[in-house]
Amino acid sequence: MSMTDWLITNAELVNEGRRFHADLRVRDGRIEQIGGGLAARGGERVFDAGGRWLLPGMVDDQVHFREPGLTHKADIASESRACVAGGITSFMEMPNTKPPATDRAALEAKYARAAEVSRANYGFYLGATNDNLAEIRALDPKAAPGLKVFMGASTGNMLVDDPATLDAIFRDCPVPIITHCEDTPMITANEEAAKARWGDDIPIAQHPLIRSREACIKSTRLAISLARKHGTRLHVLHISTADECALFEPGPVAGKRITAETCVHFLHFCDADYARLGTLIKCNPAVKTAHDREVITRALAEGRLDVLATDHAPHLATEKSNQYPRAPSGLPLVQYALQCALERVFDGALTLERVVEAAMHAPATLFDVKQRGFLREGFHADLVLVDPQKPHTVTAEEVLSKCSWTPFEGYTFRSSIAATWVNGQLAWNDGRLDDGVRGMRLEFAR
Incomplete structure (x- = not known):
C-alpha cells in the first residue's frame, strides 16, 4: 500500500445532488470504490470520518x-x-x-x-x-x-x-x-x-x-x-x-x-x-x-x-x-x-x-477538467472532510496566505475543515499541513 491508499469509513458523502452514508476507498491516489461496509485491506490506512460530510475538493x-x-x-x-x-x-x-x-x-x-x-x-x-x-x-x-x-x-x-x-x-x-x-x-x-x-x-x-x-x-x-x-x-x-x-x-x-x-x-x-x-x-x-x-x-x-x-x-x-x-x-x-x-x-x-x-x-x-470535481470511482481522490458540528473562530495567527490577514478575523464559522486529500495525499488533517504534498497539473478533456 502507498501513502495514497486509504479507506475512509463512516462518512456522509455529498455528490451529484445526493447525500448518503458510505465508505470510500482510495487506491494509488484515485477513488477505487464507494459503498457501504467496505472491509479494510492489509496495510491500508483507515480514516474514520465520524459521520462528517465528505465532499469533492x-x-x-x-x-x-x-x-x-x-x-x-x-x-x-x-x-x-x-x-x-x-x-x-x-x-x-x-x-x-x-x-x-x-x-x-x-x-x-x-x-x-x-x-x-x-x-x-x-x-x-x-x-x-x-x-x-x-x-x-x-x-x-x-x-x-x-x-x-x-x-x-x-x-x-x-x-x-x-x-x-x-x-x-x-x-x-x-x-x-x-x-x-x-x-x-x-x-x-x-x-x-x-x-x-x-x-x-x-x-x-x-x-x-x-x-x-x-x-x-x-x-x-x-x-x-x-x-x-x-x-x-x-x-x-x-x-x-x-x-x-x-x-x-x-x-x-x-x-x-x-x-x-x-x-x-x-x-x-x-x-x-x-x-x-x-x-x-x-x-x-x-x-x-x-x-x-x-x-x-x-x-x-x-x-x-x-x-x-x-x-x-x-x-x-x-x-x-x-x-x-x-x-x-x-x-x-x-x-x-x-x-x-x-x-x-x-x-x-x-x-x-x-x-x-x-x-x-x-x-x-x-472547464472540461478531467476526472476531478466529483466523488466518482476512477476519479482523482481530491476530497474535503467538513465537520458541521465544530465551530471555528478565525484568528490572524492561523492565516497561511503570505499577506497574513483575513477579513474574517474574529468571525465564528459554524463548520470547520477537518481534512483535505489532494490526489489521495492527506494534505490537511486536524489543523496540520503536510508540506510534502504536491498537486498535479490539471488536464482538460478537449
Missing part, C-alpha cells in the same frame, strides 16, 4: 497568486497551502502577474513553477491583450482552462478595449473565454467626479458607486452580445449586482454556452461592512448592497449563477491601509471560502448539495 476557477513578479504579496507555495487548509484542492490562476501570462512561454513557466511548489492541483489562464491575437489563436486547448479577457481595467495593464480585437477574440478563441466585466470609461468618469469633491479623502463607501452597477451591467451586456454573435463559450466572472443576474438563464450548467460566476464575499459582505472593514474589503467589482447580496444568493440557488469561486487577490496589510485612492483592490479568501459558503447552508439560503454543485461540480464541468 473545491475547484476554484478564479485566484490571483501573484507569482511571478509580485511575490512580496503572495506566491504559489503560500497560497496553495492556504487552499488545502480551506478544502480547495484545485485552482485556476489569473494571468495578470509580472510579466503577464500573455504568451505560451510565460504560461508554461508558471506551470513549471507550480510543479515544484504547489500543494494543490493547478491550471493557468492565458491572458488577452490588444495585440496578442496570434498567441490566442495558436493556444493548445489542452494547455489552459481558458482565456482571461479584462473588459474593464483592474489589477495590471491588460485592458482589452479595441472593438475589432474583442470581436476577433470572441470569434477565434479556441478555449472558453472568461471575462472581467466593468466599463472603464464610466468608472473613470465616476473617479474624476469623486476626486473633484473629496480629493484624496474619498470615503470608502463611494467605492461601489465609483465601480458602479451601471459599469458592470454595460460591460456584461457587451460580453454576452459578442458571445451570442459568435457562438462563443463565455463565462462571466464575479457577478456583483442583482441586475446582472437577470441576464443569465437558470438551470444545469451542462449544455450552456454562456455561464456566470459569483464569489463568496458577495454572499457574505455588503456595503454596510465598509464602515467596519474599510479598504480591507475593497475589491473589483465592488461589494454592493444587501439587496444585491440577497438576489445573488437566490440566483446561485436556482442555477442562474453557475459557479461559486473566490477571486482570491491578496495584498499586504500595509498596502490596504492606504487612503482609498491608493489602497489596492482585492482580498485573501481561499482559506475560508468553503466555510463562508457553508454559512449560507446553515442560514437555509442554499442547500449543501447546491454548494457542492456550484463550487466543485460546475467548474470541473464547464
Whole structure:
C-alpha cells in the first residue's frame, strides 16, 4: 500500500445532488470504490470520518497568486497551502502577474513553477491583450482552462478595449473565454467626479458607486452580445449586482454556452461592512448592497449563477491601509471560502448539495477538467472532510496566505475543515499541513 491508499469509513458523502452514508476507498491516489461496509485491506490506512460530510475538493476557477513578479504579496507555495487548509484542492490562476501570462512561454513557466511548489492541483489562464491575437489563436486547448479577457481595467495593464480585437477574440478563441466585466470609461468618469469633491479623502463607501452597477451591467451586456454573435463559450466572472443576474438563464450548467460566476464575499459582505472593514474589503467589482447580496444568493440557488469561486487577490496589510485612492483592490479568501459558503447552508439560503454543485461540480464541468470535481470511482481522490458540528473562530495567527490577514478575523464559522486529500495525499488533517504534498497539473478533456 502507498501513502495514497486509504479507506475512509463512516462518512456522509455529498455528490451529484445526493447525500448518503458510505465508505470510500482510495487506491494509488484515485477513488477505487464507494459503498457501504467496505472491509479494510492489509496495510491500508483507515480514516474514520465520524459521520462528517465528505465532499469533492473545491475547484476554484478564479485566484490571483501573484507569482511571478509580485511575490512580496503572495506566491504559489503560500497560497496553495492556504487552499488545502480551506478544502480547495484545485485552482485556476489569473494571468495578470509580472510579466503577464500573455504568451505560451510565460504560461508554461508558471506551470513549471507550480510543479515544484504547489500543494494543490493547478491550471493557468492565458491572458488577452490588444495585440496578442496570434498567441490566442495558436493556444493548445489542452494547455489552459481558458482565456482571461479584462473588459474593464483592474489589477495590471491588460485592458482589452479595441472593438475589432474583442470581436476577433470572441470569434477565434479556441478555449472558453472568461471575462472581467466593468466599463472603464464610466468608472473613470465616476473617479474624476469623486476626486473633484473629496480629493484624496474619498470615503470608502463611494467605492461601489465609483465601480458602479451601471459599469458592470454595460460591460456584461457587451460580453454576452459578442458571445451570442459568435457562438462563443463565455463565462462571466464575479457577478456583483442583482441586475446582472437577470441576464443569465437558470438551470444545469451542462449544455450552456454562456455561464456566470459569483464569489463568496458577495454572499457574505455588503456595503454596510465598509464602515467596519474599510479598504480591507475593497475589491473589483465592488461589494454592493444587501439587496444585491440577497438576489445573488437566490440566483446561485436556482442555477442562474453557475459557479461559486473566490477571486482570491491578496495584498499586504500595509498596502490596504492606504487612503482609498491608493489602497489596492482585492482580498485573501481561499482559506475560508468553503466555510463562508457553508454559512449560507446553515442560514437555509442554499442547500449543501447546491454548494457542492456550484463550487466543485460546475467548474470541473464547464472547464472540461478531467476526472476531478466529483466523488466518482476512477476519479482523482481530491476530497474535503467538513465537520458541521465544530465551530471555528478565525484568528490572524492561523492565516497561511503570505499577506497574513483575513477579513474574517474574529468571525465564528459554524463548520470547520477537518481534512483535505489532494490526489489521495492527506494534505490537511486536524489543523496540520503536510508540506510534502504536491498537486498535479490539471488536464482538460478537449
